[in-house]
Amino acid sequence: MPNHKEIQNKAIHQRKNKISVLFLFLVLFMGIFLFSVLNTISSDRRIPSHNTTIYDRSFRGAIISADDYTLSSSEKTYQAVVRGASIDPDKKALFVKLFSIYSGIPEKKILKKFKNRKGQEIKGNIILSKTIHARSAMQLKSLAYKLQKLDVFQPIKTRSGIEVVYGLDIIENGESRRFPLKDVLSPILGYVGDKSDGRYTRPSGKKGLERAYEKHITSKKNGYFQGKRDVVGAVIHDKNSIKMQRVDGLDLHLNIPLALQRRVELMIDQMKLSIDADEIIVGIMESKTGKILSLASSERYDPSYIRQKDIAALVPKFTEYPYEAGSVLKPLTIAMALDKKRITPDTWFKTGYKKFDITGGQSVSDDDYFESLPVTDIIVHSSNIGTSQISWLLTGKEFREGLLKFGIAQKTGIDLTRDLPGSLKPLRLLDHKMHRANSSFGYGMMVTFTQLMKAYSAFNNDGLAMTPRLVDYLQDAKGNHYTLEPEIGNVQAVNKKSAGQVHDILLEVVKRGTGVKAQYPGLEIGGKTGTAHIAKNGRYVREYHSSFYGFANDKEGHKYTIGALVIRAKKPYKYFASQSAVPTFRRMIDILVELDYLKPEGGLEVSSPEIKVEPKIPPKIIHEPTVVQKAEEKKVTVEPVKKPAPTVKELFKIEKTPTPKPKPVNTTPAKDKSTQELFEDLF
Structure with missing residues (x-):
């Protein structure tokens, strides 16, 4: 039979093992906790940030005649997005009617956007148009505010149980090329195609001057304004705000009047x-x-x-x-x-x-x-x-x-x-x-x-x-x-x-x-x-x-x-x-x-x-x-x-x-x- 001293040594050894295991658990827990804190600090959280950034995307250069008429220029394009389930069914006809008037898109074409290939109503996001020009975008933003006032949009419960109201969003999605004088000076001016990075589409020269001077007239560098935000999300202009000017492509001035x-x-x-x-x-x-x-x-x-x-x-x-x-x-x-x-x-x-x-x-x-x-x-x-x-x-x-x-x-x-x-x-x-x-x-x-x-x-x-x-x-x-x-x-x-x-x-x-x-x-x-x-x-x-x-x-x-x-x-x-x-x-x-x-x-x-x-x-x-x-x-x-x-x-x-x-x-x-x-x- 083991003597008293051996029993005592064995008990001490067991206690040491338990303490070691407990210490390791504490270290592991502390490591997980510190990693979680570090990850929270370094990652983007869904809570509103104290800072915000407004981007100012650069433009492709214009082509201008010798007597100062613009022959080719760029303008921003926007897309209109609405959530299908957010529109009050009783006021859907009103939404379609007003959106058609403001955008110039026929009502029948808008109604088709609300249904999938099987003819079922789409509850998620619906892109009503991807080619809205700046003037129409301003009008549609005004319409979005009026629709909110008319209670056209109803609240939707998220998975977490929070009720959110989704409205009509007008989002900048690219840059388009304008040829205001139609066929004048073609095919010298040439034409452009679309070049997309997935989110933003820019014009790319395919023929004529648009192609020959592509590397000179293409957009150079986007600008932005960064600073603290107020309670409504507007950027506060103070000594800590940062502004970077955009750099547009060069304008071409022709010898041709x-x-x-x-x-x-x-x-x-x-x-x-x-x-x-x-x-x-x-x-x-x-x-x-x-x-x-x-x-x-x-x-x-x-x-x-x-x-x-x-x-x-x-x-x-x-x-x-x-x-x-x-x-x-x-x-x-x-x-x-x-x-x-x-x-x-x-x-x-x-x-x-x-x-x-x-x-x-x-x-x-x-x-x-x-x-x-x-x-x-x-x-x-x-x-x-x-x-x-x-x-x-x-x-x-x-x-x-x-x-x-x-x-x-x-x-x-x-x-x-x-x-x-x-x-x-x-x-x-x-x-x-x-x-x-x-x-x-x-x-x-x-x-x-x-x-x-x-x-x-x-x-x-x-x-x-x-x-x-x-x-x-x-x-x-x-x-x-x-x-x-x-x-x-x-x-x-x-x-x-x-x-x-x-x-x-x-x-x-x-x-x-x-x-x-x-x-x-x-x-x-x-x-x-x-x-x-x-x-x-x-x-x-x-x-x-x-x-x-x-x-x-x-x-x-x-x-x-x-x-x-x-x-x-x-x-x-x-x-x-x-x-x-x-x-x-x-x-x-x-x-x-x-x-x-x-x-x-x-x-x-x-x-x-x-x-x-x-x-x-x-x-x-x-x-x-x-x-x-x-x-x-x-x-x-x-x-x-x-x-x-x-x-x-x-x-x-x-x-x-x-x-x-x-x-x-x-x-x-x-x-x-x-x-x-x-x-x-x-x-």
């Missing part, structure tokens, strides 16, 4: 109808700076409401539509040969061939027969035979490098989303006389509208081809201006003397060649026509690109490079550039004169022939005009009509709906009107 752009757009819309063309593209650029004053297409769309039929128009053809240039490339060929001193403007070439063999079993011919022509008249009469022979005075390498210096087969550097380079035959082919001849008058190569605008600016700017620029500068909220250098700069295409010689040749084209319809007394007008077949499935068809690129200058130093491209004019004989692109070019000059961008010497104002929109006639077989008919067409001269320039309403008179009351006629001449008055005339 809205008054000029809209005039040009309305004009080409009418011209398109007049000649039944698929599309007309035009541009006006300052020859000295490269600033684009107008870049317009007859195919436009409303960026805030894009329809299925608008998809083709989403692509800006100015930079994304390569085509075979035709005869407008001939001045470039002449300029390169002049630059290399292989010819002078007075060098004569034999052109008296009915068919001129360019080897390889191929031959070219001219519309007009001349036994021989000097270089100047080769361009004036657009001789394929003469241009081919001039191209042979250059090597394949010289010819190719010369075109590259003009910017052909290269990106122009214009600030748009995509700037396609087009294409040029490789050196191994251009070493062959046949390929060099074809390329010399614009076939077998692909160019874009902006490439030719850049190239032709060299003939009006001492040989320096200017990079086209849409954006003048970027501006922040403090008014600071920032400019971005183009990725591809200006290029010296040819020397000053050669550019001047081609300049003078282009003047002769307008004086006595295919460009006579572009004449304007008191102004220096030059340019070159081009009528090129369109290729389909590897074969040329009876469809054409008609174009006219050139310049218009006055004695006061205003110098503009102007281009007009007509795609598939289908009215009889309107596919000739002299019947479509040249009159379009001339009407742009009329607009420039009316708005004081050009000032003719002597103050003469000559109006272009009225644009006539004839009804479509059934298709019929169109015979090619004879050589004599074409020659007669080229020799037509335009006699100045000494009468005041037509107003915008006279030039673009389209009556869609009868006007109830005629407005008083403003007799102020267009050139004396303010930008605001001109803008109001257009709309």
